[in-house]
Amino acid sequence: MKAQTTLGAAAVFLLAAAAYTSLFASPPDAFQGEYVRIMYAHVPNAWVAYLAFAITFVASVLYVWKRRPDYDHIAHSATELGVLFTGLALATGSIWGRPVWGTWWTWDARLVTTAMLFLIYSGALLVRGLSDDPQRGARLAAVIGVIGFLDVPVIHYSVVWFRTLHQPASIAPGSLKIAPPMLLALMLSLLAFTVLFAYLLRLRARLAWLEAGGEP
């Protein structure tokens, strides 16, 4: 429990530092002005969502293979958090898109596929909830966790092939298209959200474990 409290404190501290850096200490963008600050919330949300689904994938594969309940608790928790952060990423993206692109929503491949991931993993949660016994529910959700994640590469390549409104990724290997103070703010936000996610994941997995009876 002590490690959990420390993790929580670290998340609060990092979120405060990230909020200060991204709201006050970083400059406005040359083209987007103050709106660029939405990026410091949007990009970490999307990153955490993908991280959560990657964890769901690994935990699902391990659960299908080893059938140990801990893996299922992790997969279940990561799916729930992934759906939450995907929803937040879609919402913040929409809020950012309105002033910068002039539209709440565009039929860009990455937007559509992120929305599809939101639906697939909501489906996984529904299958688990509506299943006639919890063990079967865990197994079926793990199957969806595996096949759902295989859709992620399609997202990545569809951006390259579609070439629509969505700006190319700001941090690509070999070429940096972002000013150092902004990069600092973005990196700090990414770190803060990742620590927050780790805290929430541990908390939720422990809850799942207690719900299952709490056997070691």
Next chain:
Amino acid sequence: MNGFLRAAAVARKDLLMEWRGRQTITATGMVALLMILLLGFVLGSEPGRAAAVLWVALGFAAIVGIPRITQSEVEQQALETLLLYPGSREHLYWGKGAALLLMLSALLVALLLLLGVLFSVDVWTHGGALLGVGMLGIVGLSAIGTLLAALVLHVRGRELLMPLLLLPLALPVVLGCVRLTEAILAGTTSAPWLLVLVVFDLVYLLVCPILFEVVMDEA
């Protein structure tokens, strides 16, 4: 009895039952026909719309048809018997998948002919290419559909879950087939989308049989 014969026996049983009742093909055919008529009427039947209308109709028909391939086993309580037969459960997947593939292919041929009449597109000159691309899409739909049909068996509200799971997961198939069908009708082709379809088919043909055994595991 080797795996191929086992799969063929399952496919033969499913197709024979379908031939005697003709319920699935009637239901899917009616849904597809309704979608085409409705979309054609609402959107207008310019040839440019044909590809999108075809694959939306096929997608909705698949949602109705796919749960039915495991429905009969549940209704007759024959699933346990089927699972008790010796040998790998992967063969059940291949048998059921093959039966689904044949039914959806028949539907595809019928819908292409209908499209030629209703949307005045030239399906005859590009017939081979249209069928080839269509089959790539239907292989993908069947691969993932057979797994999902088994997955929703023991879940309440499976009519609700099938569209929620199938449409997002099979979105690359629908998008790819729409773009490729458009390209063929315009007399060109689109290599990236062909690659999307082939990769999708290969990945899911590789992964779904393994996961099918996990789903069918009677724990």
